[in-house]
Amino acid sequence: MKQVSPILAFTLLAAGVCLGQRVPPEQPQPPNQIEIDRLRAEIPKASPAHQAKLYAELADYLVDVANQQFDHAESVAGHATIQEIDQDAVKARDLAISTKRYRKEVEMLFRKLQRHLEAVKHTLAAEDRPPVDAVEKKLADMREELLESMFEPNHKKEEAK
Numbered sequence: 001m002k003q004v005s006p007i008l009a010f011t012l013l014a015a016g017v018c019l020g021q022r023v024p025p026e027q028p029q030p031p032n033q034i035e036i037d038r039l040r041a042e043i044p045k046a047s048p049a050h051q052a053k054l055y056a057e058l059a060d061y062l063v064d065v066a067n068q069q070f071d072h073a074e075s076v077a078g079h080a081t082i083q084e085i086d087q088d089a090v091k092a093r094d095l096a097i098s099t100k101r102y103r104k105e106v107e108m109l110f111r112k113l114q115r116h117l118e119a120v121k122h123t124l125a126a127e128d129r130p131p132v133d134a135v136e137k138k139l140a141d142m143r144e145e146l147l148e149s150m151f152e153p154n155h156k157k158e159e160a161k
Contacts, residue, residue: 032061052095053102056109059088063116067123075128086135089113093142097149107146114139 039058043051062085069078089110096106114136121132 032064036061036065048095049099049101052092052099052106053109055088055092055095056106056113059085059092060109060113060116062088063113063120067120070120070124070128075125078128079131082131082135085113085117086138089135089139089142093146096146100149103146103150107143107150110139110143110146114143 036058039054039061043054043058046054062081066078066081066085069075069081092106092109096103117132117136117139121129121136124132
């Protein structure tokens with residue numbers, strides 16, 4: 001019994017020292033930060049048509065950033081990110097319609113973005129939901145505009161007759 005006591009005491013002492021040295025928590029990095037940085041660097045170099053698709057992808061990645069900001073009680077930063085999502089979506093819609101390229105891809109990305117925002121909205125406090133809801137409704141309207149631009153009748157053919 002005497003041999004076990006010093007070993008047990010040493011083990012308990014070592015465990016106590018290890019538990020006493022708590023490591024401070026790391027500051028969480030925004031999810032997909034590498035992809036966000038890549039897209040931000042690629043957008044100015046891309047053609048206007050391709051920029052539409054890149055802006056829509058960037059907006060989708062930013063939803064995770066906004067969600068994390070809201071989770072860490074940074075609602076001001078979260079709302080700023082939601083506004084950035086809105087601005088990127090508007091740029092994507094405008095470029096897709098004006099260039100008449102990537103309209104379907106942008107519309108599909110908007111549908112995904114809309115679902116993503118809907119899922120995040122359900123986790124937010126009641127006072128944080130209205131701006132997210134407004135952006136979500138605006139996305140639905142922009143999707144409708146994209147679909148209308150894809151399926152509008154060709155007026156040139158009608159005028160030629």
